[in-house]
Amino acid sequence: MAALPLFVQLPAYYANHVGVALAPLGWILFSARLFDMMQDPLLGYWLDRRRTAQKKWMIVAGIILACTFAGLWKPPSPSQEGAGQVLVLCWLALMLIMAYGAHSLISIAYLSWGARLPGGGLRAVGWREGAGLAGVLLASVIPPYLMANGVSALTQGLSAYCLSFAALLIVCLAMLIRQPQPISLQAPAQPWYAILRQLYSNAHLRRLVWPYALNALSMAIPATLALFFIEDQLQASSMAGVFLASYFLAAAGGLPFWILLARKTSLVQSWRYAMALSILGFLGAFFLNADSAPLYFVICIITGVALGADLALPPVLVGRMPGQEEVIGITYGLFTMLGKLAMSLASLILPVLSACGYESGRGSSSALLVTYAVVPCFLKGIALFMLSRRHWQEN
Template identity: 55%
Template sequence: MSNAAYGLLGAPLAMAALPLFVQLPAYYATHLGVALAPLGGVLFAARLIDMLQDPLLGHLLDRAQAQQRRWMALGAAVLALAFAALWLPPQAGAPGAWLALMLVLAYGAHSLVNIAYLAWGAHLPRALGAVAWREGMGLAGMLAASLVPAAILAGDAAQVRPRLAVYSLVYALLLLLAMLVLLRYAPPAASRTAPQGWRDTLRELTRNRAVRALLLPYFLNALSVAVPATLALFYIGDQLGAPQQAGVFLACYFGAAACGLPAWTALARKLGPLRCWRLGMLLSVAGFCGAALLGPGDLLAYGAVCIAAGAALGADLALPPVLLGRALGAHLGAGAGFGIFTLLGKLALALAGLSLPLLAWLGYQPGHGGGPSLTLAYAVLPCFLKLLAIAASRSTT
């Protein structure tokens, strides 16, 4: 039960993360009339701030270990309010300016809670089980976030705002409940000696070879996941010719990841998390090699690809945080370590966005069928990045 109490917060954190990156831009463009050029500028600036603030937030959390619970509770309250405010902007005024302000608040609050949450789990007595619960609940939250807002926005236009208000209220209650369960029933995180200044943190990071060895394979692997995630809907619609089946394939992908988490956790206890992570990356390579051979109508085969890649995602989610927790040592703070991890993950998402102009340069046009350039970017490039990550992980101990 203690692992479940810790893991529950993963659901509302994931439910907030997906709309912030995927659904809100389309909502502001199509429902609120924000032009694409200023919308893109707002998103770029907010995401740049979000990416760069993570190491700072992690360092500050390390310096305030005694107050982390209070900071998490405050961050959760700000996140709930900003989440509602993003969906329900004032009906009079400039929605673009409102979006900019609320995104900065939401990103900051989400990063604060998430980094503290990851650092908490890194030092629990049964970290593997706790991480499995956290990532499993996160996948459940991601599924909910991918289905519910989409259904609301696709419904009656007159009912969109009232239904978003109800959705925001339910989200706030779930976040509050998960935070209360965490603070009351989850096992306390172990207290650690952390560097007190930036120079101390950088010095400890320089000395800690185990952490430094994890950064490159983690980044390469995160990029190998972010690229196909960015291109999945284009591949399903143009290469397979089945845009209406996108929801089914995404459900197979996330469902396989959730089902695979307990298996990876059990296997990691026998073989070790690093070896299991490599096996997961190899499974993903096998799946995407299959995707490189598919064309229009190969729906069952692509379903198998989604299941294989989703099962591999379970290893990607559960095992790198455990490896980082073990590598931190006695003096490098967990907040700083996970702040760097989250920065690398967001950098991978940002770089994955460059795959779209690359495809345009190669001649791909959405809605006009797939082709070698789309297959290369969606299936072959992630395999190459995964193999590089496996090779880079050889230096990890």
């Protein structure tokens, strides 16, 4: 419920409703995400050294996340020029850094908890990602609905939305920490840089880095541009919430299928099939315009079903790679870092599009179309090729 605004909705919200220029917005997002990316392995190492206190730190991070989530949606009012714009950009950077850090700490602790479950947590991961998609569905519908109902309704609605998010987050975390954690291995004694060298020497993990990173970038680019594509290419901004909801509903529906397929074949084979399906869907988006907006539902369903595999299978695959059982926290920190590097690089698409003449709210653009629909397919195709040319060992 926090990730969708952090990575998808805020760029369009700050550009269209707060009034921040596209180029500086892209650089702020890039810088904050780059800072966030660099801290993830350190957070993973820090959690590995404090396994008995992880629950307490998850609660602390939850409180910080609830506060910064509200701060992101409720920035200070900018003036059109000068100091007001700088204040908003500084506020955005600060809130993003704090929200990303809190979100990362909770996510890494939660992923490593699941990896220590019997069998690597493949059964549990379906429930985990399904619950996550339920939160994403709420986040995909509520903010677009509020943004379509005028400034006054938006201000009041966002206040209620942020309070509801905070209450739900704290209640769910309180329910979680009452559960017993699986027995952990002894905390690592080596310094973090020695563990990173150890992970780099693990050939199984090293081979997974590039396809994982390229696939993450292939998802990050359309995630960053989705609302711009819906508004300018499809001219259907009023349908944005419905499009996003159909996308994530399809992902939730596809989760059981991909998990079943992974049990019948393997995690990697199931993931490869999902990548091929995603490429098919995104290529179709290249042919859409304002007259064919209803067909975008088909694209959302196809790529949404494939998203179910992208959410569920890679974390389990990382947890099952041999040779990293004692340092699972820093391992997940490394791979979440790769995902955030992808989001950082995707942020640079905004200044690139601005340099190519694209302006948000001004209608269709060939640069936007190619970047949204073609570039992700190229990147995912490379990741698929790299996964297909190697034999993968899974515990």
